Amino acid sequence: MRRHERGLSWWLLLAFLALVVAVSIFPFAFALSTSLRPRAELFSFPPTWFPKTWAWENFVTVWSAVPLLRYVLNSLVVSVLATLLNMAFAIPAGYALARLNFPGKRLFRQALLVTQMFSPVVLLIGLFRFMNQVHLLDNNASLVITYAALSLAFSVWFLAGYFESIPIEIEEAAMMDGCTRVGALVRVVLPMSKPALVASGVFAFIWAWNEFMIALTFISTPDNRTLPLGIYSFLGQYSVEWNYLMAAALIAIVPVLILFLLIEKNLVKGLTAGAVK
Amino acid sequence: MPRSEPLVGLLFILPTVVLVGVIVFYPIVETALMSFSTVNSLAQREGFAGLANYEALLSDTVFLRVLAQTVFWTVAVVGITTVVSIPVALALNLNFRGRRLARALLIVPWAASLMINAIIWRWILDGQHSIINGTLMRLHLIDQPIIWLGSEQTAWAAIILVGILVSIPFTSFSLLAGLQSVPSELYEAAMVDGAGFWASFWHVTLPLMRPVLIVTTLLNVIYVFNSFPIPWVLTQGSPAYRTDILVTYIYKRAFAEGQFGPAAAMAMLIFVLLLAFSLTFSHITKERAKVGIK
DSSP states (O other), rough: OOOOOSSSHHHHHHHHHHHHHHHHHHHHHHHHHHTSSOOOGGTOHHHOSSSOOOTTTHHHHHHHHHHHHHHHHHHHHHHHHHHHHHHHHHHHHHHHHHEEOOTHHHHHHHHHHHHHSSSSHHHHHHHHHHHHHHOOTOOOOHHHHHHHTHHHHHHHHHHHHHHTSSHHHHHHHHHHOOOOHHIIIIIIIITTTTTHHHHHHHHHHHHHOOHHHHOOOOOOSSGGOOOOHHHHHTTTTSOOOOOOOOHHHHHHHHHHHHHHHHHHHHHHHHHHHHHHH | OOOOOOHHHHHHHHHHHHHHIIIIHHHHHHHHHHHTTEETTOOOEEEOOOOHHHHHHHTOHHHHHHHHHHHHHHHHHHHHHHHHHHHHHHHHTSTTTTHHHHHHHHHHOOOOOOHHHHHHHHHHOOOSSSSSHHHHHTSSSSSSSSOTSHHHHHHHHHHHHHHHHHHHHHHHHHOOOOOOOOSSSHHHHHTTTTTTTTIIIIIIIIHHHHHHHHHHHHHHHHHHHHHHHHHHTTTTTTTTTTTTOOOHHHIEEEEETHHHHHHHHHHHHHHHHHHHHHHHHHHHHGGGGHHHHH
8 A cells, every 4th residue: 555645646546547447348338238228229319328128138039149159159169179278288388498408498488489479460371371271271170279379378488487486396305206207297386386377278268269360260151150250240240230249249258357357466467477577 | 406308398398389380480481481472362372473572562552551550550559558557557556445346347348359349339339320429419519420430530539549448458457567566665765755646656656667668568569569350340441441450451452352472471571570579578578677577
């Protein structure tokens, strides 16, 4: 706590914060208000801030009015598999960076850092060509592999940083007792790294869950659409059903919001990890 | 001390090296090759083209304008976001009732993807009957509905506003973390010296926030530069490429118009531009020790 008196500057700062929070939250509040309107109220003029009839059933009917369940399942499968692949590769690599010496370590560290500065659009053209060559276009496997790879550098950095903070003596004691290197990693280091594993897994999941541009490029069959792509495809319809669109958008946010609040303390630390390290 | 176990070490990084090699480094090589080739509309290279694709860019007036638009967009969003986020971070650092709620609410635009943010704003601004038009007309601020996303100036205002709103959470949280690393003794010393809030902000807080401000700004530059979904969902570059940024323009050239050669040349240009930034970053890492966030 700062020992400022509650003078004018105190109130000015809080008023400014209130204004920024209000403007930031306004679109989501209005999205909620839209999602609870019957269709007839969407384009009434003058527009109203609140629905006249509250169509709570929209959140039920949206699942059958559009293939929302399909999109959600696609996104879940892609994001979970991408996260698992990401973790399976990041854990040993992060551990190697933290604990082992091997030729090319410096190069590996630098190369990972550089990949974080790449613009996905720079990769997109070459990646499209590659996925075409291996016949994975319009296949959700292409998204799993790509998402796992693009969040990998971050996960390795993040986990390496955490592993380094664990006292090495504990592992040495375990290895003295006959544990192998892999055994020490699995039985000693990983159980002690739960917060870091959760945070890096959550980051990989959210990244995959929210990704739009690559999915837009790779996926063409409606049945293969991930949730962001599915929501976007509402816009192409002859008459956009904004109430359903807003309901779907809010449904898409909920899991991320829960995960974000779960790892709030690690949020900033995580997002700047690669850059500051 | 790290152990010297070369084989185990290499084995442990092997999966990562392969995956990142195939999905990140190989496509860049492929894009680079395409940029020096004639490429058909199926993204297949058909022959060496020298610098033709790059030369084509210089005579592409749309490209040059989109480049200027991208710089404008990035500078405007990052600049305004930073200026807004400093007082937001200062406020979040104060001790007040509802602080947790304010933080939770501020996270929402960050948790929602860029695409979702953009799509909600498209609805808010959509057509004649939008809530914004209705409200402004009721307040008699405008007589006629404005098609906000229909003309260049108002569309840019909208795109930039959305860009700022989605960037504020990360920026202010990051600055807040930097602020919290400023030892409170420094404030107390300033207070004892009789410095007021603004004086201590200007002479103590701001200089100490310099490293975190630099890192946050550079990260924001990269994020904002790459924010494909915002212009894509709001205007798709209309009217006539006037609200495109480089990433959306490259996407259109490649995947809508089948011009993979020139698109690859643009992508390489971006690659070099952002690499220059990443080199700046490696300088910045020297500031690392001073940054509170690890």
